Amino acid sequence: MTCVDAPAFYEVRGGKEVFEGLCEHSLRTAAAGLALFEDELEVHGLVGEFVIAALLHDVGKANDDVLRRYEILKNSKLEGKLSFKCHEVLSAQVVLELGPQLRGAGLEHEAIFYAVLRHHHAMRMLEECKHFNAPLGDVGLLGNLMPELKELKGLKVKLESIEGEARSLGNQLPTLAKGFVLAGFLSLADSVAAALARRADSAQKPSGYVRRALEERGKTLEDVEKEIERELPKVYGIVKEVSKDTGLSTCSSCSTSKAYP
Secondary structure (H helix, E strand, O other): OOOOOOEEEEEEEOOEEEEEEHHHHHHHHHHHHHHHHHHHHHHHOOHHHHHHHHHHOOHHHOEHHHHHHHHHHHHHOOOEEOOOOOHHHHHHHHHHHOHHHHHHOOOOHHHHHHHHHOOOOOOOOHHHHOOOOOOEOOOOOHHHHOOHHHHOOOOOOOHHHHHHHHHHHOOOHHHHHHHHHHHHHHHHHHHHHHHHHHOOOOOOOOOHHHHHHHHHHOOOHHHHHHHHHHHHHHHHHHHHHHHHHHOOOOOOHHHHOOOOO
16 A cells, blocks of 8 residues: 555745645545535535535646656755646546446446546646647556555546537536536636645745635635545545445545645
């Protein structure tokens, strides 16, 4: 069992390293989403789908190309920030591979797929990722939370299957609408979790739409930070319920600690 996490964010700035682990970021994204939008997710019947989408949305960052560049940057002592272009396409491929298991748990797999694929919808189109072929590597602590991910090591994007699934959603308007709802909440929760983790050590600041969303909720980042800790047991509970049918396992104790390589 590994206690070393894959990177969800890594930057060297002013001689200081800023590392955010993939498992921790994924868990905190799920908890931040529940802290901010649980009532709305319940109205749409998408609480479980949101949690699983949040846990899987960045798994594609743990690809061999990123992990190789991470080691180079970490060992070089030079300033820079790790990039993760097109990671969401590999994340969506992982969701497709887990489709039968997720459907077996009663989750709307297609909506999860759409949310994961489009959580960076404003940044790039699928066409930009047609040459992305880096295989999934060691997913770190996230593999303790979802052991199936370890079995998918080496998985590559099958663009035709991604495009086919995306096209088929165009003929399923109710599912597409749910996917759109999930993608919006996931994008916001992702940004909030990232802003919380990096606000003290990175030049990255919350985007304007995140600030507006918090204002509309009458919350500050500090409020959400406190609520995340309260929501994490609920996140684990949902994964445990899903695991009864899917085989997904709850995380070991080391998976929520800040494990730095």
